[in-house]
Amino acid sequence: MHSSSIITLNQAAVNNNLKFLKRKLGSRVIISAVVKANAYGHGIEQMVPLLEQAGVNHFSVFDYTEASRVAKSLGNPCPIMIMGWVSDSDLKDAITRGFEFFVFNLERLNKTLELAKALNIKAKIHIEAETGMNRSGLNLADLKEALNLLHQNQELFELKGFCTHLAGAESITNYYRIQQQIKRFHRMQTIVEAAGFKPELIHMANSAAAFVYPKTRMNLVRVGIMLYGFWSSTETFIHYVNSKVKKTDPLQRVLDWKSQVMALKEIKTGEFVSYGTSYLAQADVKTALIPVGYSCGYSRSLSNRGRVLIHGHRCSIIGVVNMNMIIADVTNLIDVEVGDEVVIIGKQGDLEIKVSAFGDSSNQLNYEVLAHMPDKINRKVISG
Numbered sequence: 001m002h003s004s005s006i007i008t009l010n011q012a013a014v015n016n017n018l019k020f021l022k023r024k025l026g027s028r029v030i031i032s033a034v035v036k037a038n039a040y041g042h043g044i045e046q047m048v049p050l051l052e053q054a055g056v057n058h059f060s061v062f063d064y065t066e067a068s069r070v071a072k073s074l075g076n077p078c079p080i081m082i083m084g085w086v087s088d089s090d091l092k093d094a095i096t097r098g099f100e101f102f103v104f105n106l107e108r109l110n111k112t113l114e115l116a117k118a119l120n121i122k123a124k125i126h127i128e129a130e131t132g133m134n135r136s137g138l139n140l141a142d143l144k145e146a147l148n149l150l151h152q153n154q155e156l157f158e159l160k161g162f163c164t165h166l167a168g169a170e171s172i173t174n175y176y177r178i179q180q181q182i183k184r185f186h187r188m189q190t191i192v193e194a195a196g197f198k199p200e201l202i203h204m205a206n207s208a209a210a211f212v213y214p215k216t217r218m219n220l221v222r223v224g225i226m227l228y229g230f231w232s233s234t235e236t237f238i239h240y241v242n243s244k245v246k247k248t249d250p251l252q253r254v255l256d257w258k259s260q261v262m263a264l265k266e267i268k269t270g271e272f273v274s275y276g277t278s279y280l281a282q283a284d285v286k287t288a289l290i291p292v293g294y295s296c297g298y299s300r301s302l303s304n305r306g307r308v309l310i311h312g313h314r315c316s317i318i319g320v321v322n323m324n325m326i327i328a329d330v331t332n333l334i335d336v337e338v339g340d341e342v343v344i345i346g347k348q349g350d351l352e353i354k355v356s357a358f359g360d361s362s363n364q365l366n367y368e369v370l371a372h373m374p375d376k377i378n379r380k381v382i383s384g
């Protein structure tokens, strides 16, 4: 565990975000909370109970390991849906444990039916259709073949869902492509139904689609980024807020990330700071050493560009980001002491370092910054 910094999760923010999502999406739409990538870096073990108490009773993950972690963190059992990777050797356990999973090609379907038969347990499957992202999913010919197979093996599965994934609903650039996907999905849904199948759930929307293309909500939405208090893109936020009188953001960030001053130093004019020669002191500077570096997700591309908050002021990161440390310029602060709080992401006083500011200066998406937050940083939940 890294104790040199701490990630705090705010329960009130989780509650706020869920309340907003439920109000907007309506009571008939199931919100499946996407907690892949360690709950977008927040921590599966911490986020799952918070989401559960906020009323979530459906979870989506990328792989089998994450599904197991969610199952362990739940108070009451509820559906856990694996949208991606299950190794052949884990597939048996996935079926036994009642995890739901995407069937994205014929190989996966054959293997699933074979195991379900051997185990004498019905596999809970979601048929994923290829509608134009060209990543995973059954194309039309394979879908027809799959429906035949399912016909012959009715006793081996429960058809929990029929679904697809959209290729970039967060950007209007993709408008035409998304419309094509929606059309193709409906055509394929008709074929599934004509074959006599009634999937329990029909789903395709992520956060962006749920807001930009409301007709994609159907009866389940796989919401990730918004649970954590972020819009998928600035465009998605503007799309939402445009029609509103109040232009404020209804979402609240769940996570903040703090460290502390480890040591202080006075540097003379003309000296270089940190490795190499990228920072040259133009005047005498006072520096604060902070025990966080790229090994804990503080990107090296923030060298000489990042900012942190100390004593309610913005302080620049000077020199290159090290593996475990960064150096901030605190020349203009009086009375800084070892042990003083350093905010890396989050608020201090009136100021805030946003994940997006962090991302902009390191050329990363919010998603990417969050997913890079290492598991090994201590996490604490506060009620808000």
Ligand SMILES: *Cc1c(COP(=O)(O)O)cnc(C)c1O
Pocket: 034, 036, 083, 165, 205, 206, 207, 208, 222, 223, 224, 225, 226, 232
């Ligand atoms: C990650 C993911 C989502 C959630 O996306 P957000 O933009 O975070 O809401 C939904 N569906 C699939 C298949 C995903 O991989």
